[in-house]
Amino acid sequence: MTATVPPVRHSSKTPSPGGRRAAGGRTPLSRLRLPARLRRASLPYVLLLPALALELLIHLVPMVVGVVMSFKELTQFFISDWSAAPWKGLDNYRVAVDFNAPVGEDLLKSFLVTCEFTVLAVGLSWLFGTAAAILMQDAFRGRGLLRAVFLVPYALPVYAAVITWSFMFQRDTGMINHVIHDQLHLTDGRPFWLIGDNSFFALVTVSVWRQWPFAFLCLMAGLQNIPRELYEAAAMDGAGIWQQIRRITLPSLRPVNQVLVLVLFLWTFNDFNTPYVLFGRAAPDAADLISIHIYQSSFVTWNFGSGSAMSVLLLLFLLVVTVLYLLATSLRRKDA
């Protein structure tokens, strides 16, 4: 934003005789003032200052505290007096990335589960979002109502929505088993969804259900910017619906998708609420997402140093992925 302020030259470079006289009349004051040019240039920064200060306070300070904690042995014996906690150097990190020892091995497992989960959840959310946005592009009766209904999962408070899912996933009394076992007879016995291996699919289901309306919303907005003439011209040239989607819709949505996929990735990878509400403080191995894992490593075992080290590692990982992603997508855009 700051770069868009136009340089205002004429006022300082076109000295009018009257203006000079006026300035000369108040010499002591004007000498104290900054040159007009500097004043104008600094205005945007001054306006940004409060936001910057808050940003530092709200984002950077906790981050720095977290990083400092990761170098300390901050266990239950020291939490009431942080300064007494001994420095551990890189020990917390060493333990976290030693994949042959139990702590590192579990962290790696949790990381892989999270990757798998993120790819599935983001992929499906994006697919559903895109499909729904394209299908609802043409006006039909009840479109507004359907759009509103589709957005409900996104608008619901996380806790209320996920706790409802956890009731539905209960083995003996849940609706899911009632439908797939009692009514459709798809399974031999009643499967468990909240414990054991199936918990992974339960988690993906709830996550996709929560996220896809956001994809839908973004893509729907993106679709409004594609000129209808493009489609008409393509239709005249004999392009079918699939070709139109492939050659017009998707390329035009590229900037939206670039941001959307990144944001979905970050949200999903870091998602804490969904698994926590669904499974409680001890998630099953199959659904042990990294955020829950770190929570367990710090709050449940009361070792905040180790938990912070894992958080910092997670931060670095997401940062690297994000930068690579942005570089890759921008480069491709340049090529195109």
Place this chain on the structure above:
Amino acid sequence: MHITRTTAAATLAAALIASATACGGGSSTDGSGNGSPKELTYWASNQGASLEADKATLTPELEKFEKQTGIKVKLEVIPWSDLLNRILAAATSGQGPDVLNIGNTWSASLQATGALRPFDAKAFDAIGGKDRFVSSALGATGAEGKDPAAVPLYSLAYGLYYNKKMFADAGIANPPATWDELVADGKKLTKGGKYGLAVEGGNLSENVHHAFVFGKQHGADFFDASGKPTFTTPEAVTAVKQYIDFIAKDKITAPGNAEYAANQSVADFATGKAAMLLWQAAGSSLKSHGMKPEDYGVAQVPFQTAGASGDTAVNSMVAGINLAVFKKTDNVDGALKFVKFMTSDDEQKLLNGTYGSLPPVKAAQSDPAFATPDLKVLADALANSAAPLPQVANESQFETAVGTAMKDLFADAAAGKPVTTESVKAALEKAQQQMPAS
């Protein structure tokens, strides 16, 4: 231009990620102020049917206290799921209540944080003396040889609740006294979609409480004298396996119980889906599910052999709630006055009577109001056959690690996967590896 835009986007993304991950290390500052000496903040645990019910119970008592001393008490009732995290946050930030309830099994862990004010001889003098309390309850107030981190407030013990009609229908005259009898009775009772015993398999604390009792009966302690975890001894493995086997081998418990974590087992017992339940003072919960007191009986939790004696004659943990003073309070006198008030004979009778628990204060416990058949069983267990969970600094981690291992084992059992001595040992091995090396 491209480069700068990408850089800007990357910076923004970095900030986004940071805000999402930095939470791992942040400290909570929702501590209630403890500014004026004429005011106290009290965190109460959830003892009654709901947070509102607790507020309604406690508020008149707090007003009574204000009338006596002129000190106003700000009350916050905190659900169990949040309480430990809130206490940890308070300990970390130094912003917390003046007086608070803690689960008595956390005493030694919280004692190690130094966040609670030790009850030394002087503090005990200020609240009327140490010998007013029942000694078994005092055993769960902190590590041995140290000044207690808290004083007992409400006491509980486990009992075996059984459905009288289902027992009569199955031709069982007396409640089981040994686990073999319980399994045999359970098999008779398990038929037609009904089961012998209900367990709360997804609840980590419940799992650990039972593992502890089975462990004691087999001679396993889970910690050695120096406080090191010993989860994988043959005795500990036998103990844990015996509990998991209710689903895995004996099949007297419905497999669905493996995921219970919201007291569904109490509901199952109250509605006749299961004939037995191991629980602490279930009376008021059963009533709220529509089960009448005359429909169920309460017996001692079984032993391994009839007439067990000595170290293995344990059939309950010392359960209960302790009252602690936050170290950083600026009103120690007022806080101790409040502790004295809450542990006074009258308040003990009234509060424990309301919550269906036992008063850990001797003078109050002898009140006839606590001589009901079920409370007598619990009081008997508490006095004669209850042991406190290990009073070591890592107790809280033990609950989570072993409780989770048992939850996973229940999940295996319920899914029909074999649960063997080896698989139990492997699960406990993993739990032990998660314990902090200290």
